Amino acid sequence: MERDNRIWQIIFLALPLSVFAVLVVWPLFSSFFYSFTNWNGFNPNYRFVGLDNFARIFSDRLFVHAIANTTIWMIAAIVLPTGVGLGLALLIDSRVPGATIFKSVFYLPICLSAVVVGQIWVWIYQPDWGLLNTVIGVVTGKPIHFAWLAKPDSALFAVIVAWSWQQTGLAMVIFLAGLTAIPGDLLEACEIEGAKHGQRIWFVLLPLLRPATVVVVALGVINSLKGFDILYIMTGGGPFNSSDTLAMHMYNESFRKYNMGYGSAISVVLFVIALSIIFVYFRQLKRIDQIYD
Amino acid sequence: MTELRLQDIHKSFGSVETIRGIDLTVEAGELVVLVGPSGCGKSTLLRIISGLESVTSGKIIIGGRDSTRAPPAQRGIAMVFQSYALFPHMTVAENISFGLRLAKAGKKEIDQKVAQVADILQIAGLLERWPKQLSGGQRQRVAIGRAIIRNPRVFLFDEPLSNLDAALRVQMRLEIARLHRRLGATMVYVTHDQVEAMTLADKIVVLNAGRIEQIGSPIELYNAPANRFVAQFIGSPRMNFFPAEFSASQQPRELILGAARFAVGDPVRATRAGEPIEAGVRPEHLAIGIDSPPLFEAEIAIVERLGSETIVYLDAPGSAEPVAIKVTASCGLRPGERVPVTLADGVIHLFDAAGGDGIGRVNISRKPN
Amino acid sequence: MTDIQSQRVDRPQPEGWPVVTFICLIVLAILFLAPTLGVLLSSVKTVQEISLGHLWSLPTSFNLDNYVAILTNQSVRIYLLNTLLVTAPATAGSIALGILAGYVFAKLPFRGSDVLFLAVVSGMFFPPQIILIPLFRLFNGLGLLDTLWPMIFVHTAMGIPICTLLMRNFFATVPNALREAAILEGANEWRVLVRVVLPLSLPALAVLATLQFTWIWNDFLWPLIFTQSDDKRTIMLGLVFLNGQYSVAWGVQGALSLVASLPTLIVFLFFQRYFIKGMTMGALKG
Numbered sequence: 022m023e024r025d026n027r028i029w030q031i032i033f034l035a036l037p038l039s040v041f042a043v044l045v046v047w048p049l050f051s052s053f054f055y056s057f058t059n060w061n062g063f064n065p066n067y068r069f070v071g072l073d074n075f076a077r078i079f080s081d082r083l084f085v086h087a088i089a090n091t092t093i094w095m096i097a098a099i100v101l102p103t104g105v106g107l108g109l110a111l112l113i114d115s116r117v118p119g120a121t122i123f124k125s126v127f128y129l130p131i132c133l134s135a136v137v138v139g140q141i142w143v144w145i146y147q148p149d150w151g152l153l154n155t156v157i158g159v160v161t162g163k164p165i166h167f168a169w170l171a172k173p174d175s176a177l178f179a180v181i182v183a184w185s186w187q188q189t190g191l192a193m194v195i196f197l198a199g200l201t202a203i204p205g206d207l208l209e210a211c212e213i214e215g216a217k218h219g220q221r222i223w224f225v226l227l228p229l230l231r232p233a234t235v236v237v238v239a240l241g242v243i244n245s246l247k248g249f250d251i252l253y254i255m256t257g258g259g260p261f262n263s264s265d266t267l268a269m270h271m272y273n274e275s276f277r278k279y280n281m282g283y284g285s286a287i288s289v290v291l292f293v294i295a296l297s298i299i300f301v302y303f304r305q306l307k308r309i310d311q312i313y314d
Numbered sequence: 315m316t317e318l319r320l321q322d323i324h325k326s327f328g329s330v331e332t333i334r335g336i337d338l339t340v341e342a343g344e345l346v347v348l349v350g351p352s353g354c355g356k357s358t359l360l361r362i363i364s365g366l367e368s369v370t371s372g373k374i375i376i377g378g379r380d381s382t383r384a385p386p387a388q389r390g391i392a393m394v395f396q397s398y399a400l401f402p403h404m405t406v407a408e409n410i411s412f413g414l415r416l417a418k419a420g421k422k423e424i425d426q427k428v429a430q431v432a433d434i435l436q437i438a439g440l441l442e443r444w445p446k447q448l449s450g451g452q453r454q455r456v457a458i459g460r461a462i463i464r465n466p467r468v469f470l471f472d473e474p475l476s477n478l479d480a481a482l483r484v485q486m487r488l489e490i491a492r493l494h495r496r497l498g499a500t501m502v503y504v505t506h507d508q509v510e511a512m513t514l515a516d517k518i519v520v521l522n523a524g525r526i527e528q529i530g531s532p533i534e535l536y537n538a539p540a541n542r543f544v545a546q547f548i549g550s551p552r553m554n555f556f557p558a559e560f561s562a563s564q565q566p567r568e569l570i571l572g573a574a575r576f577a578v579g580d581p582v583r584a585t586r587a588g589e590p591i592e593a594g595v596r597p598e599h600l601a602i603g604i605d606s607p608p609l610f611e612a613e614i615a616i617v618e619r620l621g622s623e624t625i626v627y628l629d630a631p632g633s634a635e636p637v638a639i640k641v642t643a644s645c646g647l648r649p650g651e652r653v654p655v656t657l658a659d660g661v662i663h664l665f666d667a668a669g670g671d672g673i674g675r676v677n678i679s680r681k682p683n
Numbered sequence: 684m685t686d687i688q689s690q691r692v693d694r695p696q697p698e699g700w701p702v703v704t705f706i707c708l709i710v711l712a713i714l715f716l717a718p719t720l721g722v723l724l725s726s727v728k729t730v731q732e733i734s735l736g737h738l739w740s741l742p743t744s745f746n747l748d749n750y751v752a753i754l755t756n757q758s759v760r761i762y763l764l765n766t767l768l769v770t771a772p773a774t775a776g777s778i779a780l781g782i783l784a785g786y787v788f789a790k791l792p793f794r795g796s797d798v799l800f801l802a803v804v805s806g807m808f809f810p811p812q813i814i815l816i817p818l819f820r821l822f823n824g825l826g827l828l829d830t831l832w833p834m835i836f837v838h839t840a841m842g843i844p845i846c847t848l849l850m851r852n853f854f855a856t857v858p859n860a861l862r863e864a865a866i867l868e869g870a871n872e873w874r875v876l877v878r879v880v881l882p883l884s885l886p887a888l889a890v891l892a893t894l895q896f897t898w899i900w901n902d903f904l905w906p907l908i909f910t911q912s913d914d915k916r917t918i919m920l921g922l923v924f925l926n927g928q929y930s931v932a933w934g935v936q937g938a939l940s941l942v943a944s945l946p947t948l949i950v951f952l953f954f955q956r957y958f959i960k961g962m963t964m965g966a967l968k969g
Contacts, residue, residue: 025872026791026793026872027793029787029791029871029872029873030787030791030793032873033783033784033786033787033791033872033876034783034784034787036780036783037780037781037783037784037843037847038784038803040780040836040839040840040843041780041803041806041840041843043840044814044818044836044837044839044840044841045806045814045840045841045843047817048813048814048816048817048818048821049813049814049817051814051816051817051820052813052814052816052817055816055817109708109711112704112707112708112711113708115701115704116701117701117704117705117708118705123708123712124959125952125955126712126715126716127711127712127715128955128958128959129715129716129719129951130715130718130719131897131951131958132897132901132944132947132948132950132951132958133719133901133944133947133948134900134901134902134903134919134922134943134944134947135901135903136901136903136919136922136923136943137722137901137919137922137940137943137944140722140922140926140936140940141718141719141721141722141940142718144721144722144725144933145718145721152717152718152721186715186718194959198959204397204399206395206396206397206399207399207401209366209393209395209399210393210395210399210401210460212365212366212385212386212387213364213365213366213386213387213391213392213393214387214412214413214416214460214464215385215386215387215388215413215416215417216387216416217416220416224412224415224416225401228403229401229402229403231403243808246810247810247811249810249812249904250902250903250904253903253907254903254923267812268810268812271812271815272812272815275815275816276908281816284815284816285816288812288813288814288815288816289813291810291812291813292809292813295808295809295810295813298808299805299808302808303801
């Protein structure tokens with residue numbers, strides 16, 4: 022039986038693993054390779070430049086700025102969609118009428134493309150007739166024409182808010198799943214012990230949501246690292262590279278300036294960051310597994 | 315002193331009435347067991363007492379106070395769940411002291427009370443462990459500890475032993491009985507297992523389809539079941555039922571059971587002539603042999619030898635289910651043999667065949683031939 | 684007993700929480716819907732209405748001109764078709780590969796298969812930028828740039844991690860006894876997979892199909908990298924391009940956005956359950 026198993030393991034795994042290897046794993050190693058070259062993407066002649074690209078990275082002001090922006094985005098990802106998603110989940114979970122409809126409303130943005138999301142929010146941020154400025158004008162009585170996406174200081178945050186609008190639904194859904202997984206009799210025991218609403222959330226719901234929180238934070242951070250499409254649509258990394266992230270910077274260097282070697286080096290940095298996040302994530306999961314049933 | 319009183323409790327879920335008029339009194343210090351088949355409403359009734367479920371109509375009075383609309387935490391009750399409901403993210407000590415911590419009691423008071431409770435239940439060494447690390451019996455004790463520390467007027471147990479394996483169940487049953495004696499607490503205990511009911515209860519409440527069939531001590535229920543339902547529910551193996559009839563409507567009359575006739579005394583209710591009745595006889599009140607006039611003859615289907623006793627099942631005419639008879643362990647009977655069945659010293663319980671109401675009973679002692 | 688347990692307490696809470704909660708939710712829901720509603724509303728307005736600065740107000744009339752303009756636009760049709768030609772095969776392909784791999788990891792594990800599984804699944808977490816350049820070079824070298832093929836291949840490959848994860852998690856819930864019974868009857872592994880396990884897996888397949896379809900249909904990066912000419916664009920790429928062309932025709936742009944999102948919106952509305960299950964199954968079990 023064991024030997025038969027071996028044959029089938031090979032047969033079944035052959036296709037998926039080879040496709041994965043050719044189109045994902047091998048390119049990964051190639052990236053490493055290119056990061057040590059000065060390839061421009063087309064010229065078959067290129068040479069090794071050793072660690073030059075990496076040295077250049079740290080003196081590249083755009084790169085430093087991009088890392089700062091990426092970090093801001095990651096922190097925002099930990100706070101914004103996670104917090105709002107948790108709040109929404111707690112609200113919806115308390116048996117309000119129309120819970121399913123509410124769930125759909127908050128979750129809807131997930132099915133939209135980043136392009137469409139970006140488009141919508143570009144209109145919201147429009148200085149003259151955008152929804153944001155219109156509402157602010159109505160509420161404060163003083164019309165404003167602030168160009169959210171055109172000012173270096175606000176561009177990145179504007180994009181992050183738009184991104185969070187989409188990401189929040191995902192966080193909410195995961196928290197809701199975590200909440201419904203809590204056994205009903207635990208909550209009844211809470212009632213018998215006399216826990217008030219806030220106490221129930223603090224002493225029981227939040228601690229039991231820890232596994233879900235880890236997932237939400239990890240997904241948020243990972244997705245923020247991946248956040249390219251929406252940035253491209255809304256600001257293109259501008260104005261003047263002020264909203265560049267690592268992913269955008271990498272794209273600019275590789276496909277606009279054709280410094281593919283350098284671009285590869287940036288992607289290696291991306292890889293290392295992603296790897297550390299994954300590492301921490303898996304470790305957290307394991308630790309949580311040990312306590313909870 | 316009445317600790318708990320339920321007055322005409324009705325409960326409906328939508329259009330389905332689950333509890334149909336229940337009146338119950340529990341005295342201080344009593345252990346009352348609610349028992350019945352699945353769906354009889356015993357768990358619902360317990361949850362109504364706890365306040366987790368509301369009543370459609372009726373009153374709940376706990377410790378003299380009307381608690382019908384009170385939230386669970388204010389009724390002076392504590393509940394032990396079938397699944398223990400221990401918080402997985404809290405240690406044993408934290409689980410037990412949860413209610414106290416919610417009420418913002420002082421740390422010294424909490425520690426002291428937790429230690430007391432842990433002492434009673436012998437779990438002092440487990441206070442820093444996580445529920446995940448405990449065995450079923452230990453978790454059960456922690457759940458009980460969480461209940462004890464509330465010092466409730468009434469303890470509520472919701473099938474607490476159902477999740478344990480057989481051997482552990484017996485052990486925990488004894489512990490609960492001991493605990494009851496030690497604390498002198500008032501307890502309402504729900505189970506579907508009639509052995510638990512018989513062994514633990516001061517008073518048993520037999521429920522069926524939302525109504526009380528009978529309330530009484532275990533022995534009362536065993537020896538004098540009020541109707542056919544209680545008669546066949548209590549006792550294992552089940553009581554045997556045979557069609558029977560009276561020779562006449564009034565005294566003097568005889569009971570005709572199979573091929574035998576018995577004198578019927580006054581306490582047996584009068585019936586119309588020819589009204590069909592059922593006679594119930596417990597397995598230990600039947601015998602195999604020719605000592606007395608036989609009721610009927612039947613073929614042995616199965617012989618179960620349990621070591622301490624032997625149970626013989628026979629396929630009898632006129633009885634849809636096999637007739638069970640307890641015999642001495644050493645008998646050499648075998649399946650396939652055709653044997654006569656007679657009555658041993660005991661009781662014949664009589665029931666109205668249509669509604670199942672108890673009509674009375676006839677005591678039998680073996681007449682010398 | 685059991686279904687009483689799973690029922691949450693339904694007594695009215697005296698503090699009046701449900702009212703506050705409900706109001707909060709309504710407010711938040713409006714905030715969340717506003718962006719999408721705005722687009723929807725703008726798409727049925729005329730150019731005049733919008734240019735009068737009324738992009739966000741309720742339309743005075745229900746005008747479908749914009750949609751007509753979109754749907755008769757030849758380019759839009761091509762974009763939609765291209766997107767379909769990429770999404771359908773890639774969805775099917777990645778799911779098929781996920782089934783094969785997931786089956787091995789769930790039912791035929793071997794020494795080191797856990798590590799291999801983790802390695803494959805972790806592919807989900809890496810930004811695609813990391814392999815952007817080598818893939819570009821690969822398909823350039825194969826002369827496949829500016830065709831639909833690179834997108835199909837890459838999406839199939841990039842879908843393998845999530846498909847493997849979900850299928851493996853699902854297959855793990857199918858009792859081993861079923862497989863063993865089939866083998867005793869003389870079935871080989873292929874038969875077991877196709878005849879026994881797969882028919883039981885329809886819910887999981889629905890989940891994956893929903894997720895993959897949405898993800899691939901909505902993608903922007905790979906089409907951006909791999910296509911050049913207009914007639915090879917997918918709808919999302921086309922959206923950006925056309926919006927550039929329609930520069931101030933906001934209504935048309937709104938209509939275009941909606942048309943582009945329609946397939947995934949429909950899938951979402953009908954298969955919401957599967958969507959949500961997919962997100963949470965992969966996330967919580969992972």
